[in-house]
Amino acid sequence: MQENxxxxxxxxxxxxxxxxGKKYYIFTIGCQLNENDSEKIAGILSALGCIKSxxxxxxxxxxxxxxxxxxxxxxxxxxxxxxxxxLKEDNPKLILGLCGCMMNQPASVEKVRNKYKHVDIIFxxxxxxxxxxxxxxxxxxxxxxxxxxxTQEIIREGLPVIHEDDLKAWVTVIYxxxxxxxxxIVPYVRGKERSRKxxxxxxxxxxxxxxxxxxxxxxxxxxxxxxxxxxxxxDFAELLYxxxxxxxxxxxxxxxxxxxxxxEKLISVIKDCRKVCKxxxxxxxxxxTKVLSAMNRHYTGEQYLDITDRVRTKIPDISLxxxxxxxxxxxTDRDFADTLAIMKSVRFDSAFTFKYSKRTxxxxxxxxxxxxxxxxxxxxxxxxxxxxxxxxxxNEEMIGSVVEVLVEGISKKNPLYLTGRSEGNKVVNxxxxxxxxxxxxxxxxxxxxTWSLEGNLIKTGERSN
Numbered sequence: 001m002q003e004n005x006x007x008x009x010x011x012x013x014x015x016x017x018x019x020x021g022k023k024y025y026i027f028t029i030g031c032q033l034n035e036n037d038s039e040k041i042a043g044i045l046s047a048l049g050c051i052k053s054x055x056x057x058x059x060x061x062x063x064x065x066x067x068x069x070x071x072x073x074x075x076x077x078x079x080x081x082x083x084x085x086x087l088k089e090d091n092p093k094l095i096l097g098l099c100g101c102m103m104n105q106p107a108s109v110e111k112v113r114n115k116y117k118h119v120d121i122i123f124x125x126x127x128x129x130x131x132x133x134x135x136x137x138x139x140x141x142x143x144x145x146x147x148x149x150x151t152q153e154i155i156r157e158g159l160p161v162i163h164e165d166d167l168k169a170w171v172t173v174i175y176x177x178x179x180x181x182x183x184x185i186v187p188y189v190r191g192k193e194r195s196r197k198x199x200x201x202x203x204x205x206x207x208x209x210x211x212x213x214x215x216x217x218x219x220x221x222x223x224x225x226x227x228x229x230x231x232x233x234x235d236f237a238e239l240l241y242x243x244x245x246x247x248x249x250x251x252x253x254x255x256x257x258x259x260x261x262x263x264e265k266l267i268s269v270i271k272d273c274r275k276v277c278k279x280x281x282x283x284x285x286x287x288x289t290k291v292l293s294a295m296n297r298h299y300t301g302e303q304y305l306d307i308t309d310r311v312r313t314k315i316p317d318i319s320l321x322x323x324x325x326x327x328x329x330x331x332t333d334r335d336f337a338d339t340l341a342i343m344k345s346v347r348f349d350s351a352f353t354f355k356y357s358k359r360t361x362x363x364x365x366x367x368x369x370x371x372x373x374x375x376x377x378x379x380x381x382x383x384x385x386x387x388x389x390x391x392x393x394x395n396e397e398m399i400g401s402v403v404e405v406l407v408e409g410i411s412k413k414n415p416l417y418l419t420g421r422s423e424g425n426k427v428v429n430x431x432x433x434x435x436x437x438x439x440x441x442x443x444x445x446x447x448x449x450t451w452s453l454e455g456n457l458i459k460t461g462e463r464s465n
Contacts, residue, residue, distance in 0.1 A: 022060035023053035029076060030067030032219050032255065033190075034100055036170040037128060038065045041099070043160030044131050052162075057087065061095045061135075066102035068185050070357040074102055081116045088118040095138065097121040099128065103148055104189035107360065113146065124148035125190050129156040150191070157200050167408060167438055169213050173201055173239065174220035179258060181285075182296045182363040183328060183356065186221055193222070195230050202242055209248030214438060215406060216243070218254040224261035237265040244273040250440055251406060251423070255281045256323075260298040262307050271315045278315055279425045282308070283323035284346075287339035291328050294367070301342055308346050319349045319424030326383055327356040327376030329367035336379050343386055349394050349424065350451070351387045355380050388450055395426070395448035402458055403428060405443045407436045417454075427452040 024045045028038040041063060042052065053059040064080065067073040077098070088094050096119050102108045104124045112119050121134050127147050138145045155175065163169045176191040177184075205216055218239075220226060226236040236254075243252055252275045257266075259282055270276050282304075286292050289300040299307075311318060324339060343351070355376050358365045403422040411417040411429045418432040429452060430443050442458040 022050045023058060024050045024061040024063065025053045025056045025059035026063050026065060027056070027080070028065045029073050030065070030069065030100065032170055032217065033172060033221070034065050034067060035164070036172050036219055037100070037125065039161050039163055039170070040128055040159045041065065041131065042162040044128070046162055047160045048132060048135070056084070060093070061097070062087075063097040063099060066098060066100035068101035068105055068108070068189050068359070070354070071359070072357070074108070077102060078111075078116075081112075081119065085116075085118050095120050095135070097123070099123045099125070101125060101185070101189040105185075105361070109146060109148060113144075117144075120144055122146040122148060124150075126150060129159060155194055155196055157196070163213075166211075167213060167406070168215040168217065169208050170219050171201065171204055171208070171216050172196070172219045173223060173236075173254075174226045177221035178225065179222060179298075180296060182294065182367075183325065183359065185359045185362055188361055190221065193225050193229060195226050195228070197230065198227075198232060198234055198239060198242065201239065202246070205243055205246055205249060209246055212248075212438070214249065214440075215251035215253065216249060218243075218252070220254075220256070222256065222258040222261065223254050224257050224263070224266065235263075235265070237263065237269045240266075240269045240273060240276055244275045250275060252276045253279065253425070257282050259283070259304055259307055262311075264310075267311055267314050270311075270318070277423045277425065278317060279319040279321070279423065280311060281321045281323075282311075284339070284342060285323060285325050286328060286331070286335065287342035288331070288335035289338075291331055291335050291338075294330060295325075295328060295364075301338055305342060305345060317424075319422075319426070320346060321350045321352075321425070322346075322348050323352045323354070324383065325354050325356050326380045327371040329356070329364055329371065330369040331356075331371055331379075340383070340386055343383075343390065347390050347394060348387065349426070350391050353380065353383055353387065392448070392450045395450065395453060398426075398445045398453060399448060400445065402442050402444050403453070403455075404440050405430070406440050407432070407438065409437055410434060422453070428455060429453070430455050430457060432457055 026038050026041055028034050056062050064077055066077050084096055088096060098112060098119055103122050109122060121138050123130060123134055130147055134145045134147055174193055174195045176193045177187045178193045180187050208216060224236055226239060227234040284304055285295055285297060287301045292300060308320060405420040405422055405428045407418050407420040411419040416431060417429045418436060419429050422428050428443055443455040444458050445453050445455040447454040
């Protein structure tokens, strides 16, 4: 079921909230889905007449958008809450709010309710649309408002959005997850998979194109599952075909893909559609088939290698990136060696590497053979060493090649250089005029770092030399 939440029923609430002119500050922890949620929160607050602030200290409303995927993210939130207590004491009218995945965990909500009484409002991942109502209730009744009700059966369309960037935008295409990997809390805090209707996604992207956006990244815990729950009998590959036809959009990215759902049709779309970037983020998590089974990943190490072989056979120049977890319960030295073996075989362009984080409420948290931290640390450092070497070598292979770069602006490291990303999602720095921002330009690579490339703009006719 779809619902345009900014209909007449909310117009009166918006008119009556005395938030006009208040400054807001949003602090986001977590993944791109959280970033996209924060953009919607900013859009709602702006619709209420609030103004964005660059610092918490100068704000009237502070909202922390939280993450529950790793323990460090939760510790970070509670650490910040302790510091915010002084701000609240200095300014009793300050509104402190928490939202995001942590707030869909009852234990976290109760901890905030009892220990952090200076927090005024809490809402969950499925209650962002209720923010006007929550603020109205808090302001008018001068009381704490906690609303984390489960409303996942409805997808709210039409929420206002303020994007952080004016060239690139996140677009969520599917919410939730049905995979229940044993280490992951996401299905419990974001609910089951719910796909947005194709026409709603295309409408949003056309509007972004009309505003001058050049690149969009489609988001979902598993974008490959898109459409399975819709009556319109579509799939993610067909969605990409449709987006590829939208004028003005020059690049299409997506994340994240689950290996078990990669289809030949999707591989063909990446190969054949000009605007779909030749970059695939495909989480491995572990190279050990035994560990993958314990993780409930539904593929083996051999099957993962077969997938990447098929992808590279069809698209030889594709950039492959991944996620890897070190120290999952029961992981032996042999299991870890299997992970290193696949890394060396596939040769990922880069990898997001994580130490296993025990999450209460997940099956893995109850497993025997939890790995000692000193072993996890040792393996993690070895993993980084292997991947850093591969990433550097992959970049060195690009010296002398020409890559197309979407120019994003001035480099933070060198004000005389511009920066942008290649189609393979590599950072590229090069000297050039700021007037090039927003254009896709050919750059010849002449120097590399482990995590970036450097080069010079190709002049007209030079490409054929």
